[in-house]
Amino acid sequence: MNGYEAVIGLEVHVELKTDSKIFCHSSTAFGGAQNRQVCPVCLGLPGTLPVLNRQVVEYGIRVALALNCEVARFCKFDRKHYFYPDLPKNYQISQYDLPLAYDGHLDFRTDDGEQHRCRIVRVHMEEDAGKLIHRNENAKAPYALVDYNRTGVPLLEIVSGPDIRSAEAARAYLVELKTVIQYTGVSDCKMEEGSLRCDANVSVRPRGSEVLGTKTEIKNLNSFRAVHKALDYEIKRQISVYEAGGRVVQETRSWDEEKGVTVPMRSKEEADDYRYFPDPDLVPLVISQSWIDKIQQDLPELPEARRRRYRKEYGLSAYDAQVLTMFRETAEYFEECVRLYPHPKTVANWVMGDLARLLNAEQVEIGDCRVRPGQLAALLRLIDAGTISGKIAKEILEEMFASGKDPQAVVAEKDLVQITDADTLGTLVDEVLANHPGPVQDYRQGKTKALGFLVGQVMKATRGKANPALVNALLKEKLDR
Amino acid sequence: MLTKAEVEHVALLARLDLSDEEKERYTTQLAKILEYAKILDELDTADVSPTAHVLPLQNVFRPDRVGPHLPAEDVVGNSPDEEDGFFKVPRIF
Numbered sequence: 317m318n319g320y321e322a323v324i325g326l327e328v329h330v331e332l333k334t335d336s337k338i339f340c341h342s343s344t345a346f347g348g349a350q351n352r353q354v355c356p357v358c359l360g361l362p363g364t365l366p367v368l369n370r371q372v373v374e375y376g377i378r379v380a381l382a383l384n385c386e387v388a389r390f391c392k393f394d395r396k397h398y399f400y401p402d403l404p405k406n407y408q409i410s411q412y413d414l415p416l417a418y419d420g421h422l423d424f425r426t427d428d429g430e431q432h433r434c435r436i437v438r439v440h441m442e443e444d445a446g447k448l449i450h451r452n453e454n455a456k457a458p459y460a461l462v463d464y465n466r467t468g469v470p471l472l473e474i475v476s477g478p479d480i481r482s483a484e485a486a487r488a489y490l491v492e493l494k495t496v497i498q499y500t501g502v503s504d505c506k507m508e509e510g511s512l513r514c515d516a517n518v519s520v521r522p523r524g525s526e527v528l529g530t531k532t533e534i535k536n537l538n539s540f541r542a543v544h545k546a547l548d549y550e551i552k553r554q555i556s557v558y559e560a561g562g563r564v565v566q567e568t569r570s571w572d573e574e575k576g577v578t579v580p581m582r583s584k585e586e587a588d589d590y591r592y593f594p595d596p597d598l599v600p601l602v603i604s605q606s607w608i609d610k611i612q613q614d615l616p617e618l619p620e621a622r623r624r625r626y627r628k629e630y631g632l633s634a635y636d637a638q639v640l641t642m643f644r645e646t647a648e649y650f651e652e653c654v655r656l657y658p659h660p661k662t663v664a665n666w667v668m669g670d671l672a673r674l675l676n677a678e679q680v681e682i683g684d685c686r687v688r689p690g691q692l693a694a695l696l697r698l699i700d701a702g703t704i705s706g707k708i709a710k711e712i713l714e715e716m717f718a719s720g721k722d723p724q725a726v727v728a729e730k731d732l733v734q735i736t737d738a739d740t741l742g743t744l745v746d747e748v749l750a751n752h753p754g755p756v757q758d759y760r761q762g763k764t765k766a767l768g769f770l771v772g773q774v775m776k777a778t779r780g781k782a783n784p785a786l787v788n789a790l791l792k793e794k795l796d797r
Numbered sequence: 798m799l800t801k802a803e804v805e806h807v808a809l810l811a812r813l814d815l816s817d818e819e820k821e822r823y824t825t826q827l828a829k830i831l832e833y834a835k836i837l838d839e840l841d842t843a844d845v846s847p848t849a850h851v852l853p854l855q856n857v858f859r860p861d862r863v864g865p866h867l868p869a870e871d872v873v874g875n876s877p878d879e880e881d882g883f884f885k886v887p888r889i890f
Protein backbone atom coordinates (compact mmCIF):
# COMPACT_ATOMS: atom_id res chain seq x y z
CA MET A 317 0.00 0.00 0.00
CA ASN A 318 3.06 2.20 0.18
CA GLY A 319 2.75 5.29 -1.95
CA TYR A 320 -1.01 4.86 -2.44
CA GLU A 321 -4.09 5.94 -0.59
CA ALA A 322 -7.62 4.65 -0.87
CA VAL A 323 -10.65 6.88 -1.37
CA ILE A 324 -13.85 5.26 -0.13
CA GLY A 325 -17.46 6.39 0.02
CA LEU A 326 -20.28 4.27 1.42
CA GLU A 327 -23.92 4.09 0.39
CA VAL A 328 -25.99 2.64 3.18
CA HIS A 329 -29.61 1.55 2.97
CA VAL A 330 -31.51 1.36 6.23
CA GLU A 331 -34.92 -0.24 6.54
CA LEU A 332 -37.23 1.86 8.71
CA LYS A 333 -39.32 -0.06 11.23
CA THR A 334 -42.71 1.43 10.48
CA ASP A 335 -45.73 -0.86 10.79
CA SER A 336 -46.93 -0.21 7.25
CA LYS A 337 -45.14 0.39 3.95
CA ILE A 338 -44.06 3.79 2.68
CA PHE A 339 -46.91 4.39 0.19
CA CYS A 340 -49.63 1.90 1.20
CA HIS A 341 -51.12 0.16 4.22
CA SER A 342 -49.50 -3.25 3.64
CA SER A 343 -47.56 -4.69 6.57
CA THR A 344 -43.76 -4.49 6.76
CA ALA A 345 -43.49 -7.50 9.11
CA PHE A 346 -40.44 -9.65 8.43
CA GLY A 347 -40.64 -13.28 7.38
CA GLY A 348 -44.30 -13.58 6.27
CA ALA A 349 -45.49 -16.08 3.65
CA GLN A 350 -44.76 -15.05 0.06
CA ASN A 351 -46.94 -12.32 -1.44
CA ARG A 352 -49.23 -12.21 1.61
CA GLN A 353 -48.28 -8.63 2.59
CA VAL A 354 -49.22 -6.91 -0.61
CA CYS A 355 -52.04 -4.71 -1.91
CA PRO A 356 -52.90 -3.14 -5.27
CA VAL A 357 -50.62 -0.14 -4.55
CA CYS A 358 -47.40 -2.01 -3.82
CA LEU A 359 -48.16 -4.50 -6.60
CA GLY A 360 -48.24 -1.53 -8.97
CA LEU A 361 -51.70 -2.37 -10.32
CA PRO A 362 -53.17 0.22 -12.72
CA GLY A 363 -55.32 2.95 -11.23
CA THR A 364 -53.79 2.93 -7.76
CA LEU A 365 -52.27 5.94 -6.04
CA PRO A 366 -49.42 5.99 -3.51
CA VAL A 367 -49.92 8.08 -0.35
CA LEU A 368 -46.93 8.91 1.84
CA ASN A 369 -46.67 7.36 5.31
CA ARG A 370 -46.05 10.31 7.67
CA GLN A 371 -43.96 8.18 10.04
CA VAL A 372 -41.38 7.61 7.31
CA VAL A 373 -40.75 11.35 7.07
CA GLU A 374 -40.61 11.63 10.86
CA TYR A 375 -38.04 8.81 11.07
CA GLY A 376 -36.08 10.23 8.14
CA ILE A 377 -35.80 13.63 9.79
CA ARG A 378 -34.71 11.97 13.03
CA VAL A 379 -31.81 10.24 11.31
CA ALA A 380 -30.94 13.36 9.31
CA LEU A 381 -30.67 15.44 12.49
CA ALA A 382 -28.66 12.74 14.27
CA LEU A 383 -26.23 12.91 11.33
CA ASN A 384 -25.97 16.70 11.60
CA CYS A 385 -27.70 17.27 8.25
CA GLU A 386 -29.66 20.19 6.91
CA VAL A 387 -33.25 19.06 6.51
CA ALA A 388 -34.79 20.21 3.23
CA ARG A 389 -37.68 22.58 3.70
CA PHE A 390 -39.02 21.43 0.34
CA CYS A 391 -38.54 18.04 -1.23
CA LYS A 392 -40.26 15.67 -3.63
CA PHE A 393 -40.30 12.12 -4.91
CA ASP A 394 -39.03 10.96 -8.30
CA ARG A 395 -39.36 7.85 -10.37
CA LYS A 396 -36.19 5.88 -11.01
CA HIS A 397 -36.74 3.58 -13.96
CA TYR A 398 -35.28 0.19 -14.53
CA PHE A 399 -36.81 -3.02 -15.77
CA TYR A 400 -36.33 -5.92 -13.43
CA PRO A 401 -38.88 -8.36 -11.99
CA ASP A 402 -38.25 -7.24 -8.40
CA LEU A 403 -39.97 -3.98 -9.31
CA PRO A 404 -43.64 -4.39 -10.26
CA LYS A 405 -44.08 -0.82 -11.54
CA ASN A 406 -40.84 -0.83 -13.57
CA TYR A 407 -39.80 2.17 -11.54
CA GLN A 408 -38.79 2.71 -7.96
CA ILE A 409 -40.10 5.74 -6.11
CA SER A 410 -37.04 7.51 -4.78
CA GLN A 411 -35.72 11.05 -4.38
CA TYR A 412 -33.38 12.49 -6.98
CA ASP A 413 -32.45 16.17 -7.02
CA LEU A 414 -34.25 17.31 -3.88
CA PRO A 415 -33.44 14.77 -1.14
CA LEU A 416 -34.84 14.90 2.38
CA ALA A 417 -31.56 16.05 3.89
CA TYR A 418 -27.98 16.93 2.94
CA ASP A 419 -24.62 18.29 4.15
CA GLY A 420 -24.17 16.41 7.41
CA HIS A 421 -21.28 14.60 9.04
CA LEU A 422 -20.53 11.64 11.26
CA ASP A 423 -17.65 11.49 13.74
CA PHE A 424 -16.20 8.08 14.49
CA ARG A 425 -13.15 6.47 16.00
CA THR A 426 -11.03 3.68 14.53
CA ASP A 427 -9.64 0.89 16.70
CA ASP A 428 -6.27 2.65 16.91
CA GLY A 429 -8.03 5.42 18.83
CA GLU A 430 -7.89 7.96 16.04
CA GLN A 431 -10.84 10.30 15.58
CA HIS A 432 -12.34 10.75 12.07
CA ARG A 433 -15.03 12.87 10.48
CA CYS A 434 -16.89 11.78 7.34
CA ARG A 435 -19.26 14.04 5.46
CA ILE A 436 -22.81 12.89 4.81
CA VAL A 437 -23.69 14.05 1.31
CA ARG A 438 -27.37 13.23 1.38
CA VAL A 439 -30.15 11.26 3.07
CA HIS A 440 -33.18 10.34 1.02
CA MET A 441 -36.33 8.22 1.28
CA GLU A 442 -37.25 5.45 -1.12
CA GLU A 443 -39.13 2.17 -1.40
CA ASP A 444 -37.54 -1.24 -1.22
CA ALA A 445 -37.85 -3.75 -4.07
CA GLY A 446 -39.12 -7.34 -3.94
CA LYS A 447 -37.18 -10.53 -3.53
CA LEU A 448 -36.16 -12.90 -6.30
CA ILE A 449 -35.41 -16.56 -5.86
CA HIS A 450 -33.44 -17.93 -8.77
CA ARG A 451 -34.22 -21.45 -9.84
CA ASN A 452 -31.44 -22.81 -11.99
CA GLU A 453 -31.76 -26.52 -11.21
CA ASN A 454 -32.76 -27.20 -14.78
CA ALA A 455 -30.03 -25.44 -16.73
CA LYS A 456 -32.12 -25.55 -19.91
CA ALA A 457 -35.15 -23.87 -18.32
CA PRO A 458 -34.02 -21.60 -15.51
CA TYR A 459 -36.59 -19.26 -14.00
CA ALA A 460 -37.14 -17.01 -11.01
CA LEU A 461 -39.81 -16.69 -8.33
CA VAL A 462 -40.87 -13.28 -7.09
CA ASP A 463 -42.11 -12.29 -3.64
CA TYR A 464 -43.34 -8.69 -3.33
CA ASN A 465 -43.67 -8.58 0.46
CA ARG A 466 -40.62 -6.29 0.76
CA THR A 467 -41.76 -4.10 -2.13
CA GLY A 468 -42.61 -0.69 -0.71
CA VAL A 469 -40.94 -1.17 2.66
CA PRO A 470 -39.48 2.24 3.55
CA LEU A 471 -35.74 2.74 3.17
CA LEU A 472 -33.40 5.59 3.94
CA GLU A 473 -30.36 5.86 1.73
CA ILE A 474 -27.42 7.53 3.43
CA VAL A 475 -24.59 8.58 1.14
CA SER A 476 -21.23 9.45 2.64
CA GLY A 477 -18.64 11.76 1.13
CA PRO A 478 -15.49 10.14 -0.36
CA ASP A 479 -13.74 10.82 2.94
CA ILE A 480 -12.84 7.35 4.13
CA ARG A 481 -9.23 6.30 3.62
CA SER A 482 -8.99 2.67 4.69
CA ALA A 483 -10.96 -0.55 5.01
CA GLU A 484 -10.74 -0.31 8.80
CA ALA A 485 -12.11 3.25 8.74
CA ALA A 486 -15.00 2.09 6.53
CA ARG A 487 -15.85 -0.60 9.06
CA ALA A 488 -15.64 1.87 11.95
CA TYR A 489 -17.83 4.39 10.09
CA LEU A 490 -20.45 1.74 9.51
CA VAL A 491 -20.41 0.58 13.13
CA GLU A 492 -20.87 4.16 14.32
CA LEU A 493 -23.61 4.83 11.75
CA LYS A 494 -25.44 1.75 12.96
CA THR A 495 -25.04 2.81 16.59
CA VAL A 496 -26.38 6.31 15.89
CA ILE A 497 -29.36 5.01 13.91
CA GLN A 498 -30.20 2.48 16.62
CA TYR A 499 -30.15 5.33 19.16
CA THR A 500 -32.76 7.17 17.10
CA GLY A 501 -34.96 4.07 17.33
CA VAL A 502 -36.01 4.03 13.68
CA SER A 503 -34.40 0.76 12.58
CA ASP A 504 -33.08 -2.51 13.94
CA CYS A 505 -30.06 -2.19 11.65
CA LYS A 506 -29.58 -5.93 11.35
CA MET A 507 -27.15 -6.64 8.55
CA GLU A 508 -27.97 -10.35 8.65
CA GLU A 509 -31.68 -9.63 8.07
CA GLY A 510 -30.94 -6.99 5.46
CA SER A 511 -32.30 -4.05 7.44
CA LEU A 512 -28.86 -2.44 7.04
CA ARG A 513 -27.15 -2.79 3.66
CA CYS A 514 -23.96 -1.31 2.40
CA ASP A 515 -22.39 -0.66 -1.00
CA ALA A 516 -18.91 0.81 -1.26
CA ASN A 517 -17.29 3.00 -3.89
CA VAL A 518 -13.54 2.69 -3.86
CA SER A 519 -10.59 4.01 -5.82
CA VAL A 520 -6.89 4.41 -5.12
CA ARG A 521 -4.48 7.21 -6.02
CA PRO A 522 -0.86 8.11 -5.38
CA ARG A 523 -0.57 9.49 -1.87
CA GLY A 524 -0.69 13.29 -1.92
CA SER A 525 -2.60 13.43 -5.19
CA GLU A 526 -5.85 15.37 -5.31
CA VAL A 527 -7.06 13.63 -8.44
CA LEU A 528 -9.52 10.77 -7.98
CA GLY A 529 -8.68 7.41 -9.53
CA THR A 530 -11.23 5.29 -11.40
CA LYS A 531 -13.63 3.81 -8.88
CA THR A 532 -15.35 0.48 -8.62
CA GLU A 533 -18.55 -0.19 -6.74
CA ILE A 534 -18.59 -3.18 -4.40
CA LYS A 535 -21.89 -4.90 -3.64
CA ASN A 536 -22.97 -7.84 -1.50
CA LEU A 537 -21.34 -6.63 1.72
CA ASN A 538 -23.46 -8.45 4.29
CA SER A 539 -21.48 -7.98 7.49
CA PHE A 540 -19.03 -5.56 9.07
CA ARG A 541 -16.35 -8.15 8.51
CA ALA A 542 -17.25 -8.39 4.83
CA VAL A 543 -16.95 -4.61 4.45
CA HIS A 544 -13.49 -4.71 5.97
CA LYS A 545 -12.25 -7.73 4.04
CA ALA A 546 -13.78 -6.79 0.69
CA LEU A 547 -12.34 -3.27 0.78
CA ASP A 548 -8.94 -4.55 1.86
CA TYR A 549 -8.98 -6.93 -1.07
CA GLU A 550 -10.22 -4.37 -3.57
CA ILE A 551 -7.68 -1.71 -2.53
CA LYS A 552 -4.84 -4.20 -2.97
CA ARG A 553 -6.27 -5.37 -6.28
CA GLN A 554 -6.46 -1.84 -7.69
CA ILE A 555 -2.93 -1.01 -6.54
CA SER A 556 -1.57 -4.14 -8.19
CA VAL A 557 -3.35 -3.19 -11.44
CA TYR A 558 -1.62 0.21 -11.40
CA GLU A 559 1.72 -1.29 -10.37
CA ALA A 560 1.54 -3.61 -13.38
CA GLY A 561 1.01 -0.57 -15.60
CA GLY A 562 -2.68 -1.32 -16.18
CA ARG A 563 -5.89 0.68 -15.85
CA VAL A 564 -8.70 0.09 -13.35
CA VAL A 565 -12.01 -0.41 -15.13
CA GLN A 566 -15.05 1.41 -13.78
CA GLU A 567 -17.45 -1.40 -12.93
CA THR A 568 -19.64 -2.97 -10.29
CA ARG A 569 -18.04 -5.86 -8.45
CA SER A 570 -19.47 -8.37 -6.04
CA TRP A 571 -17.80 -9.64 -2.87
CA ASP A 572 -17.41 -13.41 -2.86
CA GLU A 573 -17.21 -14.25 0.83
CA GLU A 574 -16.14 -17.85 0.32
CA LYS A 575 -13.30 -17.14 -2.07
CA GLY A 576 -12.40 -13.85 -0.38
CA VAL A 577 -12.30 -11.92 -3.67
CA THR A 578 -14.32 -9.28 -5.53
CA VAL A 579 -15.52 -10.30 -8.98
CA PRO A 580 -17.04 -8.20 -11.77
CA MET A 581 -20.83 -8.41 -11.90
CA ARG A 582 -22.68 -8.91 -15.10
CA SER A 583 -24.27 -5.51 -15.38
CA LYS A 584 -27.71 -4.65 -16.60
CA GLU A 585 -26.73 -3.06 -19.89
CA GLU A 586 -26.89 0.72 -19.78
CA ALA A 587 -28.94 0.28 -16.64
CA ASP A 588 -27.54 3.42 -15.05
CA ASP A 589 -29.71 5.49 -17.37
CA TYR A 590 -32.55 5.73 -14.88
CA ARG A 591 -34.59 8.49 -16.58
CA TYR A 592 -35.59 10.14 -13.33
CA PHE A 593 -38.58 12.43 -13.35
CA PRO A 594 -40.85 13.82 -10.61
CA ASP A 595 -43.55 11.35 -9.62
CA PRO A 596 -46.81 13.00 -10.62
CA ASP A 597 -48.73 10.73 -8.20
CA LEU A 598 -47.08 12.23 -5.14
CA VAL A 599 -47.31 15.86 -4.09
CA PRO A 600 -44.29 17.74 -2.72
CA LEU A 601 -43.32 17.72 0.90
CA VAL A 602 -42.96 21.00 2.78
CA ILE A 603 -41.26 20.54 6.14
CA SER A 604 -41.84 23.26 8.71
CA GLN A 605 -39.20 24.49 11.11
CA SER A 606 -41.50 23.64 14.00
CA TRP A 607 -41.69 20.01 12.89
CA ILE A 608 -37.88 19.85 12.69
CA ASP A 609 -37.54 21.55 16.09
CA LYS A 610 -39.96 19.12 17.69
CA ILE A 611 -38.02 16.11 16.37
CA GLN A 612 -34.71 17.69 17.41
CA GLN A 613 -36.02 18.13 20.96
CA ASP A 614 -37.09 14.51 21.20
CA LEU A 615 -33.74 13.11 19.98
CA PRO A 616 -31.96 11.10 22.67
CA GLU A 617 -28.43 12.01 23.70
CA LEU A 618 -26.30 10.49 20.93
CA PRO A 619 -23.42 8.04 21.45
CA GLU A 620 -20.55 10.47 20.84
CA ALA A 621 -21.96 13.05 23.27
CA ARG A 622 -22.46 10.31 25.83
CA ARG A 623 -18.91 9.04 25.42
CA ARG A 624 -17.51 12.51 26.00
CA ARG A 625 -19.65 12.86 29.11
CA TYR A 626 -18.65 9.45 30.47
CA ARG A 627 -14.99 10.36 30.16
CA LYS A 628 -15.38 13.83 31.61
CA GLU A 629 -18.05 13.35 34.29
CA TYR A 630 -17.44 9.74 35.23
CA GLY A 631 -13.72 9.59 34.58
CA LEU A 632 -14.08 6.44 32.45
CA SER A 633 -11.55 5.37 29.83
CA ALA A 634 -12.28 5.88 26.14
CA TYR A 635 -12.61 2.11 25.83
CA ASP A 636 -15.17 1.79 28.63
CA ALA A 637 -17.13 4.73 27.23
CA GLN A 638 -17.14 3.10 23.77
CA VAL A 639 -18.37 -0.27 25.04
CA LEU A 640 -21.05 1.18 27.32
CA THR A 641 -22.53 3.38 24.58
CA MET A 642 -22.60 0.74 21.82
CA PHE A 643 -26.32 0.27 22.47
CA ARG A 644 -28.64 2.90 23.81
CA GLU A 645 -30.27 0.38 26.17
CA THR A 646 -26.89 -0.50 27.70
CA ALA A 647 -26.03 3.17 28.17
CA GLU A 648 -29.38 3.88 29.80
CA TYR A 649 -29.06 0.85 32.06
CA PHE A 650 -25.57 1.91 33.08
CA GLU A 651 -26.64 5.49 33.81
CA GLU A 652 -29.58 4.38 35.89
CA CYS A 653 -27.27 2.17 37.96
CA VAL A 654 -24.85 5.06 38.44
CA ARG A 655 -27.70 7.31 39.53
CA LEU A 656 -28.55 4.78 42.27
CA TYR A 657 -24.98 3.81 43.11
CA PRO A 658 -22.68 6.72 42.23
CA HIS A 659 -19.44 4.81 41.59
CA PRO A 660 -19.23 4.79 37.76
CA LYS A 661 -16.07 2.71 37.43
CA THR A 662 -17.41 -0.06 39.69
CA VAL A 663 -20.75 -0.09 37.87
CA ALA A 664 -18.94 -0.09 34.50
CA ASN A 665 -16.89 -3.13 35.54
CA TRP A 666 -19.99 -5.08 36.55
CA VAL A 667 -22.06 -4.08 33.50
CA MET A 668 -19.25 -4.78 31.03
CA GLY A 669 -18.00 -7.82 32.93
CA ASP A 670 -20.22 -10.26 34.80
CA LEU A 671 -23.53 -8.89 33.58
CA ALA A 672 -22.41 -8.78 29.93
CA ARG A 673 -21.11 -12.32 30.24
CA LEU A 674 -24.47 -13.57 31.52
CA LEU A 675 -26.38 -11.64 28.84
CA ASN A 676 -24.14 -13.06 26.13
CA ALA A 677 -24.30 -16.60 27.41
CA GLU A 678 -28.10 -16.56 27.61
CA GLN A 679 -28.57 -14.39 24.49
CA VAL A 680 -30.68 -11.88 26.46
CA GLU A 681 -30.99 -8.19 25.50
CA ILE A 682 -30.20 -5.85 28.35
CA GLY A 683 -33.69 -4.37 28.05
CA ASP A 684 -35.10 -7.81 28.98
CA CYS A 685 -32.54 -8.47 31.71
CA ARG A 686 -34.23 -9.60 34.94
CA VAL A 687 -31.61 -7.85 37.05
CA ARG A 688 -32.94 -4.28 37.09
CA PRO A 689 -30.59 -1.34 37.74
CA GLY A 690 -31.94 -0.90 41.27
CA GLN A 691 -31.13 -4.53 42.05
CA LEU A 692 -27.58 -4.31 40.70
CA ALA A 693 -27.06 -1.15 42.78
CA ALA A 694 -28.37 -2.97 45.86
CA LEU A 695 -25.95 -5.84 45.22
CA LEU A 696 -23.00 -3.45 45.02
CA ARG A 697 -24.08 -1.80 48.26
CA LEU A 698 -24.10 -5.22 49.96
CA ILE A 699 -20.45 -5.62 48.99
CA ASP A 700 -19.60 -2.17 50.34
CA ALA A 701 -21.37 -2.93 53.60
CA GLY A 702 -19.29 -6.07 54.01
CA THR A 703 -22.40 -8.26 54.01
CA ILE A 704 -21.06 -10.30 51.10
CA SER A 705 -17.71 -10.69 49.40
CA GLY A 706 -17.12 -9.65 45.81
CA LYS A 707 -16.74 -13.30 44.86
CA ILE A 708 -20.06 -14.31 46.43
CA ALA A 709 -21.64 -11.28 44.74
CA LYS A 710 -20.87 -12.84 41.36
CA GLU A 711 -22.70 -15.98 42.43
CA ILE A 712 -25.63 -13.93 43.71
CA LEU A 713 -25.76 -12.03 40.42
CA GLU A 714 -26.13 -15.31 38.54
CA GLU A 715 -29.04 -16.27 40.78
CA MET A 716 -30.62 -12.82 40.35
CA PHE A 717 -30.15 -13.10 36.60
CA ALA A 718 -31.93 -16.46 36.55
CA SER A 719 -34.75 -15.68 38.99
CA GLY A 720 -35.13 -11.89 39.02
CA LYS A 721 -34.93 -11.94 42.81
CA ASP A 722 -33.53 -9.11 44.93
CA PRO A 723 -29.95 -9.62 46.15
CA GLN A 724 -31.05 -9.43 49.80
CA ALA A 725 -33.48 -12.29 49.22
CA VAL A 726 -30.83 -14.46 47.56
CA VAL A 727 -28.38 -13.79 50.40
CA ALA A 728 -30.96 -14.79 53.02
CA GLU A 729 -32.22 -17.86 51.15
CA LYS A 730 -28.82 -19.28 50.44
CA ASP A 731 -27.24 -18.26 53.71
CA LEU A 732 -24.52 -16.33 51.91
CA VAL A 733 -23.82 -13.61 54.45
CA GLN A 734 -20.11 -13.02 54.65
CA ILE A 735 -18.32 -14.37 57.70
CA THR A 736 -16.50 -11.42 59.22
CA ASP A 737 -16.33 -12.69 62.77
CA ALA A 738 -12.63 -13.04 63.73
CA ASP A 739 -13.29 -15.74 66.33
CA THR A 740 -15.24 -18.01 63.99
CA LEU A 741 -12.69 -17.52 61.25
CA GLY A 742 -9.81 -17.91 63.70
CA THR A 743 -11.00 -21.39 64.64
CA LEU A 744 -11.28 -22.34 60.98
CA VAL A 745 -7.83 -20.96 60.25
CA ASP A 746 -6.35 -23.02 63.08
CA GLU A 747 -7.96 -26.15 61.64
CA VAL A 748 -6.61 -25.48 58.18
CA LEU A 749 -3.11 -24.86 59.55
CA ALA A 750 -3.23 -28.08 61.56
CA ASN A 751 -4.42 -30.10 58.55
CA HIS A 752 -1.78 -28.77 56.13
CA PRO A 753 1.60 -28.89 57.84
CA GLY A 754 3.42 -29.10 54.47
CA PRO A 755 2.33 -25.74 53.09
CA VAL A 756 2.74 -24.20 56.53
CA GLN A 757 6.35 -25.27 56.54
CA ASP A 758 6.82 -24.06 52.96
CA TYR A 759 5.54 -20.66 53.93
CA ARG A 760 7.74 -20.39 56.97
CA GLN A 761 10.75 -21.31 54.78
CA GLY A 762 10.02 -18.29 52.61
CA LYS A 763 7.75 -19.83 49.94
CA THR A 764 5.12 -17.13 50.35
CA LYS A 765 3.09 -18.62 47.50
CA ALA A 766 1.86 -21.23 49.98
CA LEU A 767 -0.26 -18.52 51.58
CA GLY A 768 -2.57 -18.49 48.56
CA PHE A 769 -3.20 -22.20 48.97
CA LEU A 770 -4.05 -21.79 52.64
CA VAL A 771 -6.41 -18.86 51.93
CA GLY A 772 -8.10 -21.07 49.36
CA GLN A 773 -8.59 -23.82 51.93
CA VAL A 774 -10.31 -21.45 54.35
CA MET A 775 -12.52 -20.05 51.59
CA LYS A 776 -13.41 -23.59 50.57
CA ALA A 777 -14.32 -24.50 54.14
CA THR A 778 -16.72 -21.52 54.26
CA ARG A 779 -18.08 -22.04 50.75
CA GLY A 780 -16.54 -18.70 49.77
CA LYS A 781 -18.33 -16.77 52.47
CA ALA A 782 -15.27 -15.78 54.50
CA ASN A 783 -14.12 -12.20 54.22
CA PRO A 784 -10.92 -12.72 52.17
CA ALA A 785 -9.06 -9.76 53.66
CA LEU A 786 -9.72 -11.00 57.18
CA VAL A 787 -8.68 -14.55 56.29
CA ASN A 788 -5.45 -13.21 54.86
CA ALA A 789 -4.73 -11.14 57.94
CA LEU A 790 -5.51 -13.99 60.34
CA LEU A 791 -3.37 -16.49 58.44
CA LYS A 792 -0.42 -14.13 58.30
CA GLU A 793 -0.74 -13.30 61.94
CA LYS A 794 -0.69 -16.95 62.96
CA LEU A 795 2.00 -18.02 60.47
CA ASP A 796 4.37 -15.17 61.19
CA ARG A 797 4.07 -15.62 64.92
CA MET B 798 -33.50 15.93 -34.40
CA LEU B 799 -34.06 12.51 -32.84
CA THR B 800 -31.66 9.89 -34.17
CA LYS B 801 -32.14 6.21 -34.80
CA ALA B 802 -29.41 5.52 -32.24
CA GLU B 803 -31.47 7.26 -29.57
CA VAL B 804 -34.49 5.17 -30.44
CA GLU B 805 -32.36 2.04 -30.16
CA HIS B 806 -31.10 3.18 -26.79
CA VAL B 807 -34.60 3.85 -25.43
CA ALA B 808 -35.84 0.55 -26.85
CA LEU B 809 -33.03 -1.28 -25.10
CA LEU B 810 -33.84 0.40 -21.78
CA ALA B 811 -37.49 -0.58 -22.20
CA ARG B 812 -36.47 -4.11 -23.21
CA LEU B 813 -38.24 -3.74 -26.56
CA ASP B 814 -36.97 -5.82 -29.42
CA LEU B 815 -37.65 -3.64 -32.46
CA SER B 816 -37.23 -4.62 -36.08
CA ASP B 817 -35.27 -2.35 -38.36
CA GLU B 818 -38.46 -1.20 -40.02
CA GLU B 819 -39.97 -0.33 -36.62
CA LYS B 820 -36.88 1.60 -35.61
CA GLU B 821 -37.17 3.72 -38.75
CA ARG B 822 -40.89 4.25 -38.25
CA TYR B 823 -40.58 5.19 -34.55
CA THR B 824 -37.67 7.51 -35.24
CA THR B 825 -39.88 9.49 -37.62
CA GLN B 826 -42.96 9.36 -35.40
CA LEU B 827 -41.21 10.21 -32.14
CA ALA B 828 -39.30 13.02 -33.87
CA LYS B 829 -42.60 14.51 -34.99
CA ILE B 830 -44.05 14.27 -31.47
CA LEU B 831 -41.01 15.92 -29.96
CA GLU B 832 -41.12 18.58 -32.62
CA TYR B 833 -44.72 19.30 -31.74
CA ALA B 834 -43.98 19.48 -28.02
CA LYS B 835 -41.37 22.10 -28.81
CA ILE B 836 -44.23 24.58 -29.22
CA LEU B 837 -43.99 24.90 -25.43
CA ASP B 838 -40.55 26.45 -25.85
CA GLU B 839 -42.22 29.47 -27.38
CA LEU B 840 -43.78 30.37 -24.03
CA ASP B 841 -41.97 33.04 -22.08
CA THR B 842 -41.38 31.37 -18.70
CA ALA B 843 -38.91 33.95 -17.40
CA ASP B 844 -41.29 34.93 -14.59
CA VAL B 845 -42.56 31.42 -13.83
CA SER B 846 -40.78 29.58 -11.03
CA PRO B 847 -40.03 25.87 -11.49
CA THR B 848 -42.74 23.59 -10.20
CA ALA B 849 -42.57 20.03 -8.90
CA HIS B 850 -46.26 19.32 -9.31
CA VAL B 851 -49.17 20.69 -11.30
CA LEU B 852 -51.60 20.78 -8.37
CA PRO B 853 -51.35 23.36 -5.58
CA LEU B 854 -51.15 20.57 -2.99
CA GLN B 855 -48.49 19.52 -0.49
CA ASN B 856 -48.02 17.21 2.49
CA VAL B 857 -50.63 14.58 1.75
CA PHE B 858 -50.01 11.90 4.36
CA ARG B 859 -51.47 8.67 5.60
CA PRO B 860 -51.06 7.45 9.19
CA ASP B 861 -48.78 4.45 9.82
CA ARG B 862 -51.52 1.84 10.08
CA VAL B 863 -51.71 -1.62 8.54
CA GLY B 864 -54.80 -2.33 6.44
CA PRO B 865 -56.20 -5.39 4.64
CA HIS B 866 -53.99 -7.26 2.22
CA LEU B 867 -55.06 -8.57 -1.14
CA PRO B 868 -56.41 -12.15 -0.96
CA ALA B 869 -53.84 -14.72 -2.05
CA GLU B 870 -55.79 -15.84 -5.12
CA ASP B 871 -56.13 -12.24 -6.35
CA VAL B 872 -52.41 -11.53 -5.94
CA VAL B 873 -51.21 -14.07 -8.48
CA GLY B 874 -54.59 -14.52 -10.17
CA ASN B 875 -53.83 -12.22 -13.09
CA SER B 876 -50.23 -13.27 -13.57
CA PRO B 877 -49.25 -15.32 -16.61
CA ASP B 878 -47.53 -17.88 -14.42
CA GLU B 879 -47.20 -18.65 -10.72
CA GLU B 880 -45.72 -21.26 -8.44
CA ASP B 881 -46.67 -21.79 -4.82
CA GLY B 882 -47.91 -18.20 -4.41
CA PHE B 883 -44.85 -16.73 -6.08
CA PHE B 884 -44.92 -14.93 -9.41
CA LYS B 885 -42.98 -17.05 -11.85
CA VAL B 886 -40.85 -15.15 -14.33
CA PRO B 887 -38.38 -16.08 -17.05
CA ARG B 888 -34.70 -16.28 -16.34
CA ILE B 889 -33.26 -12.80 -15.84
CA PHE B 890 -29.68 -12.98 -17.07
Ligand SMILES: [Zn+2]
Nearest residue numbers: 340342355358
Ligand atom coordinates in the same frame (compact mmCIF):
# COMPACT_ATOMS: atom_id res chain seq x y z
ZN1 LIG C 1 -49.37 -2.48 -0.36
